[in-house]
Amino acid sequence: ENGDDLWLRYPPVADKMLQASYRYHVSALMVPSSDATLNIARQELLNGLSRLLQTQVPATATLRQDETVIAGTAQQCPLIAQANIAGLLKAAGNEGFMIVPKILQGKRCLLISGNTSIGVLYGVFHFLRLLQTAQPIPVQPIISAPKIQLRMLDHWDNLNRTVERGYAGFSIWNWHTLPTYIDQRYIDYARANASIGINGTVLTNVNANATVLTPAYLEKVKALADVFRPYGIRVYLTARFSAPMEIGGLATADPLNDSVRGWWKEKIKEIYSYIPDFGGFLVKANSEGQPGPQDYHRTHADGANMLADAIAPYKGIVIWRAFVYSHDNPIDRHKQAYDDFVPLDGQFRPNVLLQVKNGAIDFMPREPFHPLFGAMPKTPLMMEFQLTQEYLGQGTSLVFLAPLFKETLESDTYSKGAGSTVAKVIDGSVDQHMLSGMAGVANIGNDINWCGHPFAQANWYALGRLAWDHTLSSEQIAEEWLRMTFSNELTFLKSATRLMLESRDIIVQYSNPIGLHHIMGTGHHYGPAPWVNNQHRPEWNPVYYHKADSTGIGFDRTATGSNALAQYQPAVRRQWEDIHTCDEKYLLWFHHVQWRFRMKSGRNLWEELCYQYYTGADRVTGMQHTWESLRPFVDPQRFAQVTMLLKIQQQEATWWRNACLLYFRTFSHMPLPADYTPPDKTLEYYKQLQFPFAPGN
Ligand code: BDP
Structure with a gap:
């Protein structure tokens, strides 16, 4: 498993009962086709089904048996034209599809259709997705059309x-x-x-x-x-x-x-x-x-x-x-x-x-x-x-x-x-x-x-x-x-879904919490560099964005500052322009906030910043533990890759946390709350780090 197959791996269906039911419901395939797109649809079905079901589903040109899956358009397939689905197909538009169980010529069939060949191909991929994700074969029509063109x-x-x-x-x-x-x-x-x-x-x-x-x-x-x-x-x-x-x-x-x-x-x-x-x-x-x-x-x-x-x-x-x-x-x-x-x-x-x-x-x-x-x-x-x-x-x-x-x-x-x-x-x-x-x-x-x-x-x-x-x-x-x-195992899915869903919040916490932004390394944008102030264009400098000083931190975009908030509708603006109603996740995006400002947590802003950076970095350790618990469900190659990458991420999170807090402390003049382990390096150390290996820009 090297990842080359992406989400189209089509491994054998692990649940044998389910596989048996899929085999029963997909007894033959009929893709009457005369164009390249439908040929691809047929090939995809044959390939996907033979791997998922571990059996060769026979392709047929004429409808002979119950439980035949038929994919095509009405124009190309008289059988579909007679299926009385024109009404349903209206909702599918140019690119959408429909998957619908139908009795045709007295035989139970599953139709995958669309108004165009590409609609059918999308429907075929959707059908295969249902099988890949261990869903039942549809008994009710599925109609799907893209919301965006x-x-x-x-x-x-x-x-x-x-x-x-x-x-x-x-x-x-x-x-x-x-x-x-x-x-x-x-x-x-x-x-x-x-x-x-x-x-x-x-x-x-x-x-x-x-x-x-x-x-x-x-x-x-x-x-x-x-x-x-x-x-x-x-x-x-x-x-x-x-x-x-x-x-x-x-x-x-x-x-x-x-x-x-x-x-x-x-x-x-x-x-x-x-x-x-x-x-x-x-x-x-x-x-x-x-x-x-x-x-x-x-x-x-x-x-x-x-x-x-x-x-x-x-x-x-x-x-x-x-x-x-x-x-x-x-x-x-x-x-x-x-x-x-x-x-x-x-x-x-x-x-x-x-x-x-x-x-x-x-x-x-x-x-x-x-x-x-x-x-x-x-x-x-x-x-x-x-x-x-x-x-x-x-x-x-x-x-x-x-x-x-x-x-x-x-x-x-x-x-x-x-x-x-x-x-x-x-x-x-x-x-x-x-x-x-x-x-x-x-x-x-x-x-x-x-x-x-x-x-x-x-x-x-x-x-x-x-x-x-x-x-x-x-x-x-x-x-x-x-x-x-990866896997349809419920234990795996429960933890892995949470791991994914929390991951973005976590990186926000340990890199740019409370609305901080653009404080990363100059040019390559890798790692923290909130201190940079020597770029010739002002808006290329992190200091332009965080504006930390002895009174506080953040970009005032209200009427007393740049007034960027005036570009939003009043209902949006009103919520964000009041420092007390502004969603804290955007607080420093829109406001220059005093270090002792009381946050919803009861902590002052400086303490909250420390809390966010430390919690974020700790949660990366939590991600490592979660991943470790998933070892039984993941193949060794991808398991090892993610393990190594999470280790790098852990180092990066610590680096972000230490560098940013050491730097912002020079403005807040407040100590790190006593229960946090202080950084083991100095601000000077982080400032002088050079990254010849940083990915280029
Ligand atoms: C910035 C990137 C730069 C892109 C630019 C863009 O740093 O490389 O060329 O956006 O979107 O995010 O044009």
Whole structure:
């Protein structure tokens, strides 16, 4: 067990009674197919069932016996067309599916159907998931349709195969051997994504390289698109705004210049000649040194619309990122995206989505939701989560991110009154948008187990599942993934689910408790460095974010400070702007709080900070114990990997705790409460630590 099979291991069903019942209910398979997607569906069923049931389920072309599983669309299979399921199928939409028991020609059958082949494939994966997770064969219809239209992975992969913020090896795209050599990984990748409903992939880094738009590379992109197509996955690329200059020989990239517009039109025509179902572009512009329309005194809307117009004839879309901040906004980086984009609401073409990170700063371990959600009713906003754990322990920490995603999705923006949650803003239901999307910055590399940490696979899994259905709970997702990835044993599941569900809270506690943020190492973002104050841009310094001084700590974002809170609806703002009603998990995010401030626990702020750091670090020891207790249920290889990684995490937690408390104590001037074992190293020791081994940025 090296993790290569992800959640598609299909081990024999351990419960023999259950296996016998599955065998009884799946006596034959019928997948009348005439296209590549349904061929994949048949293959997946044959492969999955033979391994799970340990018997060869016969494939049949005609219905001969009871308990036949039939997968297909009504268009392709007359039997399904006669099954009287058109009404049910309406609810499945373009990509959804239906699993329904039916008597057909006097025989008991289980139908897996959809309006499209990809819907059927999703249904097949769902059916296999039921068996993998030891669920009964459905006796009632299951109808499922995705709540979000674009369910995507954003790869931050460079053409030289390094991965920005990647902690699982090099890029899986081998540009050197493409287009001729099709690595089995590309197929496995498509299959894994299809199994969780992901239908789009951006192959390249947002810090873009125009070379990918040259013919030699487009041939390679085409080869990948051809592999992904039958799995329902469209390919997207990042468009470097200055490409017309860099590879087109123009003197400008001004979006209102005719030659520039003409160049993009031609380029897009060329792309579609290679890839007729090319998805579109993802663009990072005027952000962290990337070129963009503002270089020509044009707006983000001018830039996005120029591309949108050129790509519209092909039904392509433009995903424009809202992650912007600049040095001339020194007061509060938190505010800039809102300030830049809200005035542009209503100015974007219908085929533009604005992709917004979950929070206003940057993928912190915990952030309040981004104030843009709910603030641009005329523009479809797409969610950007980060699967790669840039700020959450990178490749060494066990952190299940579904609770973080859910916390954002369930936040109420109040944009159209109570209940206007972020989830409903992005699924388009609050403002009636046709386009909707959710992306995860991929955590995939060429490591044998794809994601580095064995548990990091769960974050990829969670993104797909939540993009399909954001009402699923973190617990459901964790349990599904654990059952498929490790074991259906209840004793195992009970402890392992808890381990996963608590993991994100724990890392918040020992790294950025009570609303602290961005106090990690500069550049690589690994480990603590709250003392850093020498970066030339103010907002690159941790001291900018925690603002510790002799009176207290925290960023005042109320009216007496940066007033970023004014960007939220009154109902949200009121709760957070009052230091006494502000949720303590966001306290230092929004307030500069005195060291002796009385917290809900009865402790003062300094004592609470100590409590959080110490408790967080102790809980990592608890995670180690929990994992140790799971030894009987886990294969030796993955057991040893997680054990070693938890040991590293334990060291990291202690490092965070000691470094931060020693540093913040120089401001609070208060002692560590007597019952805590003091750090065995000095602040100077932690400050001088150099990390030549820190994963690069
Ligand atoms: C930050 C990363 C940086 C990315 C940037 C982005 O540190 O590497 O390029 O986000 O999202 O989190 O554009």
